[in-house]
Amino acid sequence: MIRTNTSRTWIASDAWSISRPLASMEGINEVGDIFGFTFITGENPGFEDYLQKLRPGTGAVNHFIQEYKQLRFSCTPELLQHRECLDNKPAELCPIPDSLMFKSPEACSLPDPQLADDDFLLLEELKKVNFNVDNGTNEFYFDDSGNFVTGYDLIMWVKARDQREFITVGRYSLKEGEVELSEDRLQWINSNGTVPQSRCSERCAAGTVKKVSNISCCYNCTECEEGAYTDDWNQHDCKKCPNGTWSLRGWNHCEERTKTFQRWKEPYAIALVTAAGLGILLLLSILILFLVHRKTPMVKIAGGKLCYVMIVGLSVSFGSVVLFVGKPNDHLCQARQVMYGLGFTLCVSCILVRAFRTFLAFLFDLNRQHELKKLYKPLAIVLLVTAVQGLICTFWLIFDSPKVNYFDQGMEKWLQCTEGTSIGFSIMLSYISLLAFVCFLLAFKGRKVPQDFNETGNIIFGMLIYLFVWVCFIPLYINRNKLNERSIVQASTILASNYGIIFCHFLPKCYIVLCRKKENVREEIERKLRIFSITSAGVLDITSMDSGVIRVLGENSVEAGSVFQEETVLLETSVVSSGLGQSICSVANLSNFSEGEATSPRLRERRKGRMRSSSF
Structure with missing residues (x-):
């Protein structure tokens, strides 16, 4: 990150949150703000002075580890001598010391007591640990699983010339699940000293849900579909509207549907x-x-x-x-x-x-x-x-x-x-x-x-x-x-x-x-009828037209068989080609196709004559 000049806000685990070599690395001030969590620490009055003044004598051997083993596993000097005797002589030549009473015999029987497989004993002892430091303000203890439950200190790496120093800016309480932050102690790396943006995505408002993107820890805000909603920030799932209610896309609540129809004013x-x-x-x-x-x-x-x-x-x-x-x-x-x-x-x-x-x-x-x-x-x-x-x-x-x-x-x-x-x-x-x-x-x-x-x-x-x-x-x-x-x-x-x-x-x-x-008018209809007849057949006699069709127009007395029968004159023109190529035009008044026959015998006779002429 130093080589690529990448500046970020880092969250360090307790493995390197107070690492001095990293804090003094060249260019460490260019990587951005660094926070870390470490176990809560406190002052035990006199212990630090004791460690500072602890010196072995001239030519003496530091038996700190040996003493630790004796205290930890009750391995007394007599037991260690008995073990050494067993390694060099038969068992019957090695008398058993009177002090063969200890918590972990396996530890004393091993060449290196630290290899003893008795972690369960340590776990049992951790469950009993409970002490206070800093005049009782900090309590240290472990839960039934042997986990440290007091909490963590929030450490911030601040600039100190060309390296970093560690200061405590807050505390995370495991028991209460809360972070206590001392904002006045925060020293941001940026030039204006303001709080940097700590998320790559904005908060998702009500009516939307988080949809994880392809970038780690980032997400998109997606609107809920119709019939679903969210009523709070940063929700992961949309809720279905109850029966009888509905919501539009992106709504944060559901409402009753409005009954409607095709109204007159639309x-x-x-x-x-x-x-x-x-x-x-x-x-x-x-x-x-x-x-x-x-x-x-x-x-x-x-x-x-x-x-x-x-x-x-x-x-x-x-x-x-x-x-x-x-x-x-x-x-x-x-x-x-x-x-x-x-x-x-x-x-x-x-x-x-x-x-x-x-x-x-x-x-x-x-x-x-x-x-x-x-x-x-x-x-x-x-x-x-x-x-x-x-x-x-x-x-x-x-x-x-x-x-x-x-x-x-x-x-x-x-x-x-x-x-x-x-x-x-x-x-x-x-x-x-x-x-x-x-x-x-x-x-x-x-x-x-x-x-x-x-x-x-x-x-x-x-x-x-x-x-x-x-x-x-x-x-x-x-x-x-x-x-x-x-x-x-x-x-x-x-x-x-x-x-x-x-x-x-x-x-x-x-x-x-x-x-x-x-x-x-009737006269105009008759005139068009004459023109139509002459046009249809040049051999048509105007006199016969006057005596035939025109007369029929004046005499269309037809028996009314129903209310739909009218006096309308319907014309039929048929042009029949004879074997000699001569055109014959017959104009017939078919009246109204009444159920009965025409009341006039003369009209009835004329109709029969037309049919004979047509068949010819």
């Missing part, structure tokens, strides 16, 4: 409720607009009374979003899922009717069209499709319905709805997705029909938006560790689905009704 809740409210308000405005213009062609093309059913279904779906906010209970948890399932299914079932109707109206094969027309029962389709969803929700509620559960998240105990079994929840969503996919396929089949006379484009985009939104919903929902975020994800997905239907199905019609009123 930003997400405000956004969800606002979006749902705007959606319902928008639907109400559309409903009023359609009722006011219910007799116009554009409202009839939009679906007529089916639109009102769609608006009701979407309103119920928007209402389910509101139930995702506020303090939940079992009934609200069940109601919000059922409301969405039934409400949106009702809306999609109406779209399915419209897609099926458009598919039939523009089906080129009239024979197949006639067969499929038998399946076109709007009321039955809507009721049946919605009833199936009702059965799914019923079985879900019976076997494992949504309910309220508590979930611990940090210092919060969330009151949250769970969907119960994931099977019921998945079947409900899958059923709606299946209906949307069927609507998409039916609309896709009729995508080539001119935009002025069909709804396929609106249906295709509306269903694509729904399918895309819910496909994105699945990974987002599954990957949400916090259940309150799952509720937000589902509510947001419902809003996106509802607005997709509104934007694709209702707003375009509202735009025409409000901003392009000239296109929302």
Whole structure:
């Protein structure tokens, strides 16, 4: 250490704590402060003078060791002579002295009494030692194991020119386990005489524990994990929080978790409720607009009374979003899922009717069209499709319905709805997705029909938006560790689905009704029909159009088989190539596919004629 100029604070054991050779070593003052422990010493009056004045006489031999042996092992001169006789003569020639009474015969029988194996005798004698020095201030004694229990002196090596001297600066009491330090006697080596930093690591505060590092006697302070704590300095282990309490990382205490839920004043809740409210308000405005213009062609093309059913279904779906906010209970948890399932299914079932109707109206094969027309029962389709969803929700509620559960998240105990079994929840969503996919396929089949006379484009985009939104919903929902975020994800997905239907199905019609009123009259529809007919087949006779299609437009008196049947004129244009390459265009009014036939015999006869013409 002297060669490397390493300065440290040293703690010496009693083996070298008062070593004079070390204290006088060259460069000893460069190694830093040195402390040491040594057995407590005291003054025995007169003993030091005795040792100093003890001198052997001229030509005399120091019998100090010999006397020690005699006192220690009771080896008298007679016994030593007897032992010497036994070594040189037979035993019968060596009489036994009368003083053959001693504590340790083995010691006197050995050439060197110090090699005697009788340490136990010394231990027994040490247990009896008890004396005082320094006028009774220091007591010296040994415990039952022979250990010195009085304590140790704390020695400090202080500078004395180019070497060190020993001074006592404190005392360690074994009995009390305490160190008494005389700070006024400390003489530090550093230039300013201040106390050096005696540890390589700072104390670990409450909330942290000691983690031993790769440096001896050093450690790092590591924060306790969540659910554990320490409430004092320099702890080695974290304590677990009692039942019902929790702590965050690095806490020095545990607290009760706060019960919470999606409150109305939170930003997400405000956004969800606002979006749902705007959606319902928008639907109400559309409903009023359609009722006011219910007799116009554009409202009839939009679906007529089916639109009102769609608006009701979407309103119920928007209402389910509101139930995702506020303090939940079992009934609200069940109601919000059922409301969405039934409400949106009702809306999609109406779209399915419209897609099926458009598919039939523009089906080129009239024979197949006639067969499929038998399946076109709007009321039955809507009721049946919605009833199936009702059965799914019923079985879900019976076997494992949504309910309220508590979930611990940090210092919060969330009151949250769970969907119960994931099977019921998945079947409900899958059923709606299946209906949307069927609507998409039916609309896709009729995508080539001119935009002025069909709804396929609106249906295709509306269903694509729904399918895309819910496909994105699945990974987002599954990957949400916090259940309150799952509720937000589902509510947001419902809003996106509802607005997709509104934007694709209702707003375009509202735009025409409000901003392009000239296109929302019978004459404009007839004009576009003429243009479409002429464009489709150049051989088409305008006169026949006027006498055929136009006349049908004025005479579409159809027997109403249900509340969903409208007076909407649906057109089918089929271009059939004959063997000579001649194009024939037939424009047919398929009316509303009523369960009965047209009340007008002339209309019925005209329909038969169209079918014959088509087969030709």
